[in-house]
Amino acid sequence: MRKRLHEDTAAVVIGLAAVLLALAVTWQSRPTEESGSRVRWSKGWPTPLAASVGMPASWASAPLDAFRDASGRLAPAPVLLGMAWVTLVGAAGTLLVGGRLRGFLPGAVLIVTLACLAYVLAGQKLVKYYNLEYPLWAFAVGLFVTNAVGAPGWLRPALLGEFFTKTGLVVFGAEVLVSRLLALGLPGLLTSWIVTPIVLVTTYLAGVHWLKIPSRPLCMTLSADMSVCGVSAAIATGAACRAKREEISLAIGLSLFFTVIMMVAMPPVIGWLDLDPIVSGAWIGGAIDSTGAVVAAGETLGKEQGDVAFTVKMIQNSMIGLIAFAVAVYWAGWVDRSATGPRGTLLGECWARFPKFILGFLALSLACSWLDSLGPEPALWVKGATDGFTKHLRGWLFCTAFVCMGLQTDFHELAPVLLSGRPVVLYLVGQSLNLALTLAMASLTFGWLFRKAVAP
Amino acid sequence: MSRGGSPRRAALRLLTGAAFTVVIWCGVLPRVLVWPPVARHVALMEDRRVDPAAMYYTELERLPQRPDWIERRLVLWP
Numbered sequence: 001m002r003k004r005l006h007e008d009t010a011a012v013v014i015g016l017a018a019v020l021l022a023l024a025v026t027w028q029s030r031p032t033e034e035s036g037s038r039v040r041w042s043k044g045w046p047t048p049l050a051a052s053v054g055m056p057a058s059w060a061s062a063p064l065d066a067f068r069d070a071s072g073r074l075a076p077a078p079v080l081l082g083m084a085w086v087t088l089v090g091a092a093g094t095l096l097v098g099g100r101l102r103g104f105l106p107g108a109v110l111i112v113t114l115a116c117l118a119y120v121l122a123g124q125k126l127v128k129y130y131n132l133e134y135p136l137w138a139f140a141v142g143l144f145v146t147n148a149v150g151a152p153g154w155l156r157p158a159l160l161g162e163f164f165t166k167t168g169l170v171v172f173g174a175e176v177l178v179s180r181l182l183a184l185g186l187p188g189l190l191t192s193w194i195v196t197p198i199v200l201v202t203t204y205l206a207g208v209h210w211l212k213i214p215s216r217p218l219c220m221t222l223s224a225d226m227s228v229c230g231v232s233a234a235i236a237t238g239a240a241c242r243a244k245r246e247e248i249s250l251a252i253g254l255s256l257f258f259t260v261i262m263m264v265a266m267p268p269v270i271g272w273l274d275l276d277p278i279v280s281g282a283w284i285g286g287a288i289d290s291t292g293a294v295v296a297a298g299e300t301l302g303k304e305q306g307d308v309a310f311t312v313k314m315i316q317n318s319m320i321g322l323i324a325f326a327v328a329v330y331w332a333g334w335v336d337r338s339a340t341g342p343r344g345t346l347l348g349e350c351w352a353r354f355p356k357f358i359l360g361f362l363a364l365s366l367a368c369s370w371l372d373s374l375g376p377e378p379a380l381w382v383k384g385a386t387d388g389f390t391k392h393l394r395g396w397l398f399c400t401a402f403v404c405m406g407l408q409t410d411f412h413e414l415a416p417v418l419l420s421g422r423p424v425v426l427y428l429v430g431q432s433l434n435l436a437l438t439l440a441m442a443s444l445t446f447g448w449l450f451r452k453a454v455a456p
Numbered sequence: 457m458s459r460g461g462s463p464r465r466a467a468l469r470l471l472t473g474a475a476f477t478v479v480i481w482c483g484v485l486p487r488v489l490v491w492p493p494v495a496r497h498v499a500l501m502e503d504r505r506v507d508p509a510a511m512y513y514t515e516l517e518r519l520p521q522r523p524d525w526i527e528r529r530l531v532l533w534p
Contacts, residue, residue, distance in 0.1 A: 060486055060489060061482060061486035061489075062482075063481065063482065121477070121481060122509065124481055124485050125489055125498055126485045126486075126488055126489045126494065126498070127485065127509075128507070128508070128509045129497060129498045129501050129508055129509075130497075130508065131508040131509050132509065133509045133511055134509070135511075144473050145470075148466065148469040148470045148473050149466040149467070149469065149470050150466065172512075175512060175514045184526070184532065185530070185531075185532025185533050186531075186532065186533060186534060187530060187532070188532075229512070230511070231511050232511050232512050263508065278526075278529065278530070290508075290510075290511070291510050291511065291512055291513050291515070291516070292506070292507050292508040292509050292510030292511070292515070292516065293508050295506050295507075295508070295510070295516060296501060296506050296508035299500070299501070299504045299506050300497075300500065304523065304525075306504070306506075307523040308523065308526070310513070310516075311523075311526075313513065314513045317512055317513050386514060387514065391512075391514050391515060395511075395515075398511075446530065450530050450531045450532070450534065451529070451530060451531075452528070452529055452530065452531060
C-alpha cells in the first residue's frame with residue numbers, strides 16, 4: 001500500500017522542490033562577468049527557467065494580444081508551459097496524498113484553461129490599470145461555470161484549491177524577504193510595526209465582539225487584508241486561520257473594491273490637504289491595501305511620493321510571513337482550542353493543529369532573506385530565481401486555486417453574513433482607523449520626529 | 457454540485473455568459489479605455505511602468521528604489 005502524505009506536507013515538499021530547482025538552475029547559469037553588479041543584473045541573474053513559465057500579457061481590445069511576445073509575434077508557448085507547470089504540481093500533489101492521476105488529469109486541463117482565461121480577463125488594460133487583480137476574475141470564472149452548468153463529477157479530483165493555495169504560499173516564501181523591513185529605518189519600522197498590528201487586532205476584535213460577525217476567520221482575513229497588504233495577506237492569513245474559501249474571496253472582493261476607490265481618491269485628497277511629499281507617500285503606502293495600487297497612487301502625485309509609498313508598502317509586504325505565523329499560532333493555540341475544549345497541553349495542541357505548510361513558507365522566507373543579506377551575488381541569485389521563475393509559478397498556483405474556490409463555492413452559506421452588511425461595516429471601520437492612525441504616525445515620524453532640520 | 461435544469465438550458469446559460477463577457481471585455485472596456493481621464497491614467501502608468509494590479513512588490517515591472525535623497529531628509533537610525 002502506498003504511503004500517503006498529509007496535504008500540508010505535500011505542499012511543503014513540492015514548494016521547497018520548486019524553489020530549490022529554481023535556485024539550482026539559476027546558479028548553474030550564473031553570469032561569469034560582473035556577477036555582483038546590481039546595475040547590470042537589475043532583475044537578478046537570468047535563469048533559463050524564465051522561458052518555461054509565462055503569463056498572458058496585457059491587451060487593449062484584442063484578447064489574442066495577450067499571447068504575443070515583445071516583438072508582436074503570436075507566441076503562446078510560455079503560457080502553455082505555465083499551465084503545464086501547474087498541472088505538474090497538481091499531479092505531484094495528487095500522487096503524494098495518495099490520489100489517482102487518471103482522475104486528476106482531465107479536470108486539471110479544464111481548470112488550468114479557466115485560470116488562463118482569468119489571467120486574460122485580468123490583463124485587459126482598463127481592468128489591470130484599475131487594480132482589479134486576477135484572483136477576482138479567477139474566482140468569478142469558477143463561480144460562473146459552476147452556477148451556469150454545474151461542475152461535473154469528473155472535475156472533482158482536480159479541485160485542489162487548498163493544496164494549490166498552500167503550495168503557492170510555500171513558493172511565495174522565497175519572495176518575502178525580512179531584510180526589507182529595515183529599508184526605511186526607524187520611521188518605517190514605527191509606521192509599519194505599530195500601526196499595522198494595532199489596526200489588525202482592533203479590527204479583528206471589533207468584528208468579533210462589536211459587530212458580532214459569527215465567523216472569526218472572516219474577521220481575521222478581512223482585518224489582515226485591509227491592514228497589511230491586500231490580496232497576498234488575505235491568502236496567507238486566510239490559510240493560516242483556515243478561513244473558508246468563500247470568506248477569503250469575500251475579503252479579497254471587498255479589499256479590491258475599496259482599493260480602487262482609494263487609489264483614485266487619495267491623490268486628489270492629498271493634493272487638497274497640501275501634505276508634505278514624504279508624509280503623503282508614507283500615508284499612501286501604509287493605508288492602501290494593494291501593493292500595485294500604492295505605487296500607482298504614489299506615482300500619480302510624483303516620483304518622491306511614489307518611491308516613499310512603495311518603500312513603506314514593501315516593509316508591510318515583508319511582514320506577511322511573521323503575521324501569518326502569529327495568526328496560525330493564535331488559531332491553533334487559542335481559537336480552535338477554546339472551540340473544542342482543552343484536551344492536552346497548550347504546546348501539544350498548538351502543534352497538532354498548526355498548519356504545517358506555514359513552516360515551509362516561513363523557512364523559505366528566512367532562508368532567502370539570509371541569502372539576500374550575504375552580499376550582492378547571493379542577493380542577485382535569489383532575485384533571479386524568484387523573478388524569473390517562482391513568482392510566475394506562484395501566480396499560476398494562486399490563480400488556479402481561486403478558480404477551484406469559485407467552482408466549489410456555495411454562497412448560500414455566506415449569504416446571511418453578506419446580507420447583514422457587517423463585513424462591509426467592519427472593512428469601513430477598520431480602514432478609517434487605518435487611515436487616521438497611518439496619517440498620524442507618518443506625520444509624527446516622517447514629518448517631525450525624524451526629520452532633519454534643514455534639507456539641502 | 458451540479459445545478460438542476462436540462463443540458464440545453466445549461467448550454468444556453470453558458471453561451472449567454474460567454475457572450476456577455478465578450479461584449480464587455482472586447483466592446484465596452486476598450487471604449488472606456490479611450491475616455492480622456494482613463495486614458496491619461498493608463499498612459500501615466502505605462503509611462504512610469506507601474507502595474508497597479510501587482511499583488512506583491514516583486515510583481516512590479518519597475519521596482520521603485522528606496523530614494524537616495526531620503527537619508528538627506530530623514531534620520532533613519534537615530
